[in-house]
Amino acid sequence: MTSGLRSSTTHTDVEAIVVGAGGAGLWAALELAREGIPTAVLTKLYPTRSHTGAAQGGVCAALGNVEEDHWEWHMFDTIKGGDYLADQDAAEVLAREAIPAVIELERMGLPFNRTPDGKIDQRRFGGHTRNFGEGPVRRSCYAADRTGHMILQTLYQQCIKAGVKFYDEYHVVDLVFEGGEANQGGRCSGVVGYKISDGTLHVIRAKAVLLATGGYGRAWRVTSNAHSLTGDGMSLAWRHGVPLQDMEFYQFHPTGIVGIGILLSEAARGEGGYLLNDSGTRFMETYAPKLMELAPRDMISRAIYQEVRAGRGIGGRDYIHLDVRHLGRKVIEEKLPDITDFARVYQGVEPISEPVPVQPTAHYAMGGVPTNLETEVLADARGTVVPGLFAAGEVACVSVHGANRLGTNSLVDLLVFGKRAGIRMAQICKSTSQPGSIQGAERAVRDELLELSTRPTGVRPAEIRRELAALMMDNVGVYRDEALLGAAVKRITALKLEYANVRVEDTGSVFNTDLLEARELGYLLDTAEATAVSAYARKESRGAHSREDFPERDDAKFLAHTLVWRGTEGAAASTIDYKPVTITKFEPKPRVY
Amino acid sequence: MSGQPRSRQPRPASQGRELTFWLLTRYSAVALFVLALAHFSMTHFIFDPAEQTAEWITQMRWNSLALRILDWSMLIIVLTHSFLGMRTVIMDYLKGTTQGVVLALLWILAAILVVLGSNVVLTLPMQ
Amino acid sequence: MTSNGSVELKIQRFDPERDAAPHWQTFTVPVEPMDRVLDLLTRAKELFDGSITFRRSCAHGVCGSDALLINGRNRLACKLRVEQLGKSVTVAPLPGLPIVKDLVVDMDGFFDKYRSVQPYLVASPVEGSGERLQSQEQRDRFDDTTKCILCAACTTSCPSFWAEPEYVGPAAIVNAHRFIFDSRDENAEARLDILSDEDGVWRCRTTFNCVEACPRGINITKAILEVSSAISAQE
Amino acid sequence: MARGTTLPAPRRGIRGAIAYRGGEGMLAWAFHRISGIAVWAFVILHVIDIYLVGGNPAAYNELLQIYASPPGRVMETLLGAALFYHALNGMRIVVMDLWPALTAYHRQLWRIVWITFFALGLPGAYIILKPIWELPK
Numbered sequence A: 001m002t003s004g005l006r007s008s009t010t011h012t013d014v015e016a017i018v019v020g021a022g023g024a025g026l027w028a029a030l031e032l033a034r035e036g037i038p039t040a041v042l043t044k045l046y047p048t049r050s051h052t053g054a055a056q057g058g059v060c061a062a063l064g065n066v067e068e069d070h071w072e073w074h075m076f077d078t079i080k081g082g083d084y085l086a087d088q089d090a091a092e093v094l095a096r097e098a099i100p101a102v103i104e105l106e107r108m109g110l111p112f113n114r115t116p117d118g119k120i121d122q123r124r125f126g127g128h129t130r131n132f133g134e135g136p137v138r139r140s141c142y143a144a145d146r147t148g149h150m151i152l153q154t155l156y157q158q159c160i161k162a163g164v165k166f167y168d169e170y171h172v173v174d175l176v177f178e179g180g181e182a183n184q185g186g187r188c189s190g191v192v193g194y195k196i197s198d199g200t201l202h203v204i205r206a207k208a209v210l211l212a213t214g215g216y217g218r219a220w221r222v223t224s225n226a227h228s229l230t231g232d233g234m235s236l237a238w239r240h241g242v243p244l245q246d247m248e249f250y251q252f253h254p255t256g257i258v259g260i261g262i263l264l265s266e267a268a269r270g271e272g273g274y275l276l277n278d279s280g281t282r283f284m285e286t287y288a289p290k291l292m293e294l295a296p297r298d299m300i301s302r303a304i305y306q307e308v309r310a311g312r313g314i315g316g317r318d319y320i321h322l323d324v325r326h327l328g329r330k331v332i333e334e335k336l337p338d339i340t341d342f343a344r345v346y347q348g349v350e351p352i353s354e355p356v357p358v359q360p361t362a363h364y365a366m367g368g369v370p371t372n373l374e375t376e377v378l379a380d381a382r383g384t385v386v387p388g389l390f391a392a393g394e395v396a397c398v399s400v401h402g403a404n405r406l407g408t409n410s411l412v413d414l415l416v417f418g419k420r421a422g423i424r425m426a427q428i429c430k431s432t433s434q435p436g437s438i439q440g441a442e443r444a445v446r447d448e449l450l451e452l453s454t455r456p457t458g459v460r461p462a463e464i465r466r467e468l469a470a471l472m473m474d475n476v477g478v479y480r481d482e483a484l485l486g487a488a489v490k491r492i493t494a495l496k497l498e499y500a501n502v503r504v505e506d507t508g509s510v511f512n513t514d515l516l517e518a519r520e521l522g523y524l525l526d527t528a529e530a531t532a533v534s535a536y537a538r539k540e541s542r543g544a545h546s547r548e549d550f551p552e553r554d555d556a557k558f559l560a561h562t563l564v565w566r567g568t569e570g571a572a573a574s575t576i577d578y579k580p581v582t583i584t585k586f587e588p589k590p591r592v593y
Numbered sequence B: 001m002s003g004q005p006r007s008r009q010p011r012p013a014s015q016g017r018e019l020t021f022w023l024l025t026r027y028s029a030v031a032l033f034v035l036a037l038a039h040f041s042m043t044h045f046i047f048d049p050a051e052q053t054a055e056w057i058t059q060m061r062w063n064s065l066a067l068r069i070l071d072w073s074m075l076i077i078v079l080t081h082s083f084l085g086m087r088t089v090i091m092d093y094l095k096g097t098t099q100g101v102v103l104a105l106l107w108i109l110a111a112i113l114v115v116l117g118s119n120v121v122l123t124l125p126m127q
Numbered sequence C: 001m002t003s004n005g006s007v008e009l010k011i012q013r014f015d016p017e018r019d020a021a022p023h024w025q026t027f028t029v030p031v032e033p034m035d036r037v038l039d040l041l042t043r044a045k046e047l048f049d050g051s052i053t054f055r056r057s058c059a060h061g062v063c064g065s066d067a068l069l070i071n072g073r074n075r076l077a078c079k080l081r082v083e084q085l086g087k088s089v090t091v092a093p094l095p096g097l098p099i100v101k102d103l104v105v106d107m108d109g110f111f112d113k114y115r116s117v118q119p120y121l122v123a124s125p126v127e128g129s130g131e132r133l134q135s136q137e138q139r140d141r142f143d144d145t146t147k148c149i150l151c152a153a154c155t156t157s158c159p160s161f162w163a164e165p166e167y168v169g170p171a172a173i174v175n176a177h178r179f180i181f182d183s184r185d186e187n188a189e190a191r192l193d194i195l196s197d198e199d200g201v202w203r204c205r206t207t208f209n210c211v212e213a214c215p216r217g218i219n220i221t222k223a224i225l226e227v228s229s230a231i232s233a234q235e
Numbered sequence D: 001m002a003r004g005t006t007l008p009a010p011r012r013g014i015r016g017a018i019a020y021r022g023g024e025g026m027l028a029w030a031f032h033r034i035s036g037i038a039v040w041a042f043v044i045l046h047v048i049d050i051y052l053v054g055g056n057p058a059a060y061n062e063l064l065q066i067y068a069s070p071p072g073r074v075m076e077t078l079l080g081a082a083l084f085y086h087a088l089n090g091m092r093i094v095v096m097d098l099w100p101a102l103t104a105y106h107r108q109l110w111r112i113v114w115i116t117f118f119a120l121g122l123p124g125a126y127i128i129l130k131p132i133w134e135l136p137k
């Protein structure tokens, strides 16, 4: 009987492991290489395929190249944008270190657009303001409409230059702990990687392991996220006793292409595009009379839902129109080339003469694996560090984004905390000794994979995945309430049971994507569960989390981060705890724009 | 498979040979654009092939030193250009030892043609 | 959305653990109005045969995972609407690279070539805490070639590459160009040297298949010829 | 790489070129190569026959009869066509080599090649072929 994996196992020793080669992972790898730490970067995609490359908008840093700007302003915007749930010490680090990080990127060769005097050019972006909210400021550094692409390329190039060792197309299927799980004081001592091209397992031992695996947007049906964003890092850590933080805060971007969710960037509205309902009215008048289409993402997404729910979606269906026709051909083609291209290719719509159908699309996880400012993973609300385990990028929750992330701040997060991760890991590698032998550490996951790939009958993973995605869209979407969330938690638990019976058709050991997709579905179910459970427990509305049964923000009870631990296998009972928000400079105020 | 593909080995610094060949092909192409087309027009449009017997050629065309020099330089340029071109074609479609053998034959052929052509254009006595 | 009927999806299959040679398999796949070829492949995998193997990630033409030979041309499956192809769609792996399984090819050689042109900025350190200066004109000089997503559609569409797999190929040249013409870089000479060897730029025969295949609309041939000119200017 | 399995040979070389649906550029290249090889073959012949002008004039004149015969003229016309196409397209390439920006207009250049080819080539062919029906048999 053949199965998805081969019996041989390879053992390797390094000092540091980076899982994931998006912006966060690459920068960490680069710092480690600079310190001469033997490092292995494992990534299930070729590094340049990582989703960091999809980011268009830009990366904010208060360089003040085109007008006055200060990191304190950036910090304030980040905190207010996050509805005061962001940890303010973290937001300060973010805003301060964004500046040297962007400069360093330039020095690494990133081709930023330039001002007339040759400096990095900057433009406006939603939610970024001058003097604590007085008006928009030009803070977003950009490279045409492909800033993320250029960040990814530049960091990868520098890694090549530095001779970083990549394990391309290795899917990390497990973390290895010694001395107990994360919540039992255990230390992370390595990972188990599955080499996609030949189905062999690779056990790699190290003193420091970084999770930089990105988000889990594929849990929703309509999403801007890549097929590969399945919450691997979050789920693997969760399975080993690490809690997940603030999972209920998931950002929906208001303007995704109907049905498939591909993002039409905020630039369309920045340039003056309208949002219209079925009767052709600019409905944002009712919801944000001052800012109209430039209100924050969470507000607009909610407004769209309200319209659709009131039957004012286009043709009574679940989307509205983004209209840029009045901007004229020149503006549309020159300033919004991506949107024009996407609308043409993916919808067959000509934005110059037709309005573009859009709907909110699942976009970004504010929550994730809890870490401190040094990117060390935390085991509990008291801040106990899990030795050897680190997290940075979208997989992590530091928390800088609080309850709602501002545009461009995710890229800043990758750079600042990716770099910090590398530096901290290098320190740890220099000051600790190699963990004990991890021979046989792959046994558990080998059994799981074998079981999964040799089950003779069962449902197709695609069926569960489809149902999960629809469920998350309907019940754990923009608007939530007790009934929806309760039903979601129940259904996810049931789906997890069904998942125990999925059948993988491909029995080969070479490039078995069928097996890996089934495995990824398991990660998605975990992250979906954590999200639904956390959302159910948070009885207030804050940032991206909108409870119709609790429409107000409740600072008295919920100015706190949610931590959720995974229940034992088969049981839905996850444990929840809360930890206080760090407030340094800015007292929480109502969030009005 | 024998050894590593070349792209994984450190690449030797270029000796400039490929560049030279590339440039030679371009320069000779431009020259030929004039020479070869003029030659073809002369032999086919101005005169008719039927008129151009061996005697006619020796008496009329090669009675002028200028025309002889022209014909000879064209011979050399055409041979340079077309044999460099054939080298490319051969290197594209034939590999390994076959390639080496055929290329060697190609250069021998080229040398023979230079000798044959020069022999008649340069050494035939003027009338 | 309402169903639009179905199309014949012909896929080149190859399982190294079972097959001696690639063969074709046809599926009748239901299709929705805005479907792209990637949606068809995904649906065929979900509905009919989980072992159909291909790479994909971003699903909107920015990661470069799913360049395939579709109806005789190299295209990104996620950027090509089925409706533009008619009722029959034929999908094969990128030509000229070893097949690993079904539509997945071995890209190692491709990335080796990319790495061989030193695709990274080489520049002496700058003083102070600020950025290097560069005018927008200097920046525009190499804008086109910064768009590359390393999808390999170009290199594997090139007759010169099919003829000589050691040809460094358009993708690598594009990425060398990106640095050769960057005013901040100080390593142009080394890259020009690399690209002037037997397997370098001279193998380009201005066939333009690469340009037509490039999902990012890069004028690759122009970049190649600019590198050739730079080499001849340097000598 | 998959252990223990040989990778199937990818489509390469001439077979790859035939299977791929290239555009104008690929056609231009294929014609250029074919015409180049054809003209090269003729050049070999031509150098040998010219050698005969000195070496064996009688033999040369006999050969000339073949060239001047109707089939010979058709052959010469085809040769002229190959040379003319190759020359025009060769200039198209050289022009782009010199001014890479012109690559953006390679299709237009390709069209110019064909317009010139027919505008000058058809009258040329007429002149070469005319004797077939005008000369006394």
Ligand SMILES: Cc1cc2nc3c(=O)[nH]c(=O)nc-3n(C[C@H](O)[C@H](O)[C@H](O)COP(=O)(O)OP(=O)(O)OC[C@H]3O[C@@H](n4cnc5c(N)ncnc54)[C@H](O)[C@@H]3O)c2cc1C
Pocket: A019, A020, A021, A022, A023, A024, A025, A042, A043, A044, A045, A046, A047, A049, A050, A051, A052, A053, A054, A055, A056, A057, A058, A059, A148, A170, A171, A172, A173, A212, A213, A214, A215, A224, A225, A226, A228, A229, A232, A233, A263, A363, A364, A392, A393, A394, A395, A407, A408, A409, A410, A411, A412, A414
């Ligand atoms: C369409 C779109 C546009 C965006 N635009 C912006 C913007 O303009 N500005 C902004 O600031 N943010 C933007 N974002 C958000 C931002 O791009 C992402 O949050 C960020 O890129 C995440 O980077 P990362 O390094 O954490 O992970 P990613 O770039 O997602 O990389 C994840 C890496 O982990 C690897 N990996 C995952 N699982 C495994 C596993 N099991 N084993 C091995 N490897 C694994 C993957 O191979 C990959 O290399 C956008 C997001 C999207 C979807």
Ligand code: HEM
Pocket: B025, B026, B029, B030, B032, B033, B034, B036, B037, B078, B081, B082, B084, B085, B086, B088, B089, C204, C205, C206, D032, D033, D035, D036, D037, D039, D040, D041, D043, D083, D086, D087, D088, D089, D090, D091, D093, D094
């Ligand atoms: C008269 C006899 C000629 C012969 C026998 C000849 C032959 C050839 C051959 C065999 C090639 C190689 C084709 C390839 O690499 O695919 C070639 C290439 C070329 N020829 Fe000619 N040619 C002739 C005349 C011309 C003329 C008159 C021109 C142009 C004005 C020309 C321009 C070129 C160019 C530019 C190339 C290079 C093509 C490339 O590198 O892609 N040739 N020639």
Ligand code: SF4
Pocket: C064, C147, C148, C149, C150, C151, C152, C153, C154, C155, C170, C171, C174, C210, C213, C214, C215, C216, C217, C218, C220
């Ligand atoms: S140049 Fe274009 S076709 Fe070639 S790898 Fe880059 S993006 Fe793909």
Ligand code: F3S
Pocket: C154, C157, C158, C159, C160, C161, C169, C170, C203, C204, C205, C206, C207, C208, C209, C210, C211, C220, C221, C224
């Ligand atoms: S297809 Fe090949 S021949 Fe040149 S123009 Fe492109 S690299």
Ligand code: FES
Pocket: C056, C057, C058, C059, C060, C061, C062, C063, C064, C065, C066, C067, C076, C077, C078, C079
């Ligand atoms: S899936 Fe990313 S380019 Fe097609």
